[in-house]
Amino acid sequence: MSRIVVVTSGKGGVGKTTTSAAFATGLAMRGYKTAVIDFDVGLRNLDLIMGCERRVVYDFVNVINGEASLKQALIRDKRTENLYILPASQTRDKDALTKEGVGQIISDLCADGFDFVVCDSPAGIERGAHMAMYFADDAVVVTNPEVSSVRDSDRILGLLQSKTQKAEQGEIVREHLLITRYSPDRVQAGEMLGMEDILEILAVPLIGVIPESQSVLQASNSGTPVILDKESDAGKAYDDFVRRFLGETVPHRFLEVEKKGFLKRLFG
Amino acid sequence: MGWFDYFRQGKPNSAQLAKERLQIVIAHERIDRTGPDYLPQLRRDIMDVIRKYVPITEEQVNVQYEKGADYDVLELNIALPERER
Ligand SMILES: Nc1ncnc2c1ncn2[C@@H]1O[C@H](COP(=O)(O)OP(=O)(O)O)[C@@H](O)[C@H]1O
Ligand SMILES: [Mg+2]
Numbered sequence: 113m114s115r116i117v118v119v120t121s122g123k124g125g126v127g128k129t130t131t132s133a134a135f136a137t138g139l140a141m142r143g144y145k146t147a148v149i150d151f152d153v154g155l156r157n158l159d160l161i162m163g164c165e166r167r168v169v170y171d172f173v174n175v176i177n178g179e180a181s182l183k184q185a186l187i188r189d190k191r192t193e194n195l196y197i198l199p200a201s202q203t204r205d206k207d208a209l210t211k212e213g214v215g216q217i218i219s220d221l222c223a224d225g226f227d228f229v230v231c232d233s234p235a236g237i238e239r240g241a242h243m244a245m246y247f248a249d250d251a252v253v254v255t256n257p258e259v260s261s262v263r264d265s266d267r268i269l270g271l272l273q274s275k276t277q278k279a280e281q282g283e284i285v286r287e288h289l290l291i292t293r294y295s296p297d298r299v300q301a302g303e304m305l306g307m308e309d310i311l312e313i314l315a316v317p318l319i320g321v322i323p324e325s326q327s328v329l330q331a332s333n334s335g336t337p338v339i340l341d342k343e344s345d346a347g348k349a350y351d352d353f354v355r356r357f358l359g360e361t362v363p364h365r366f367l368e369v370e371k372k373g374f375l376k377r378l379f380g
Numbered sequence: 381m382g383w384f385d386y387f388r389q390g391k392p393n394s395a396q397l398a399k400e401r402l403q404i405v406i407a408h409e410r411i412d413r414t415g416p417d418y419l420p421q422l423r424r425d426i427m428d429v430i431r432k433y434v435p436i437t438e439e440q441v442n443v444q445y446e447k448g449a450d451y452d453v454l455e456l457n458i459a460l461p462e463r464e465r
Contacts, residue, residue, distance in 0.1 A: 258398075259398050259401065259402055262402055262406075263402060263405060263406060263409075266406045266409065266410070267409070270409075270410070270413045274413075299395070302393035302394065302395050302396065303394055303395060304395055305395050305398050305399060305402075306395065309395065309398075309399045312399075313399065313402050313403055313406060
């Protein structure tokens, strides 16, 4: 049985694609056959973050329209075994994603022995976001410590509880909260919502906290999922998140302000 | 604590304010979502009726919707403006 996981948020620019790339890579690194699908029709970007943009021949919509087979469209990752990417189409046709088409691709992936299918949702609450979540067993809700992101996450939680196949069948989509772009020093200064505040407001189990980190931009520059940067805090935090998702108990890190040296303490 | 932090003291804690505002707006939106579809329109209609008589703002009207076992409860709480003395 494959597990279908949507990475969603409502708001754009919060780290869904960064998370999808890291998450899928982390699962594949642990031996799980994983496909990651870019649902952002018209704004393809997962290919760049995964570093396979020059190998895109066919896309998601080509497969739905029967212009290519799923095998032809899936890009096999060069760095990580067991990992496959299905790029989004650059078409402007918003209706290109049909429920039947998406459902067919997902059941073909299941039949093909994939353990995980990670769905990178576009921003918003329109068709693309709806299709990305519709078949999900699990949802990773990506939230930044910032008012509009938290509010949009709550809206997305409402949709997960009403507009998915699981909801229609009277079941539930398992929800996991992933807080990204977290700055412990700004939280300590009272300038940024803290992890506890967000948890209290959204009331969803926490699966990870990813710190704000320059290594994310660097990783995207080179097209390397940040989880492969084992030195960086963000890479380590993403690795912890994957382990928790797979059922391990891993304490949260990078929540406290780093201890500063004497000089730094003196001059702030 | 660094030296500069001493100057920060007394500055309002904006994260706390963010949290309070979020709690209020999200509570409202959850009610609209879980309650009947007519709820948002009902709230607007009630506002319009009351405004014929007294000036009130959005946040002075509180609509609670609770699902019970046998019947649901719709609770309206309207805070009228303070009287001039
Ligand atoms: N933990 C982080 N630290 C710093 N920058 C981040 C972090 N996560 C994401 N970003 C940056 O935020 C921007 C949006 O990220 P992206 O994953 O494309 O978001 P989304 O898919 O939700 O629109 C990118 O420029 C990315 O580099
Ligand atoms: Mg994205």
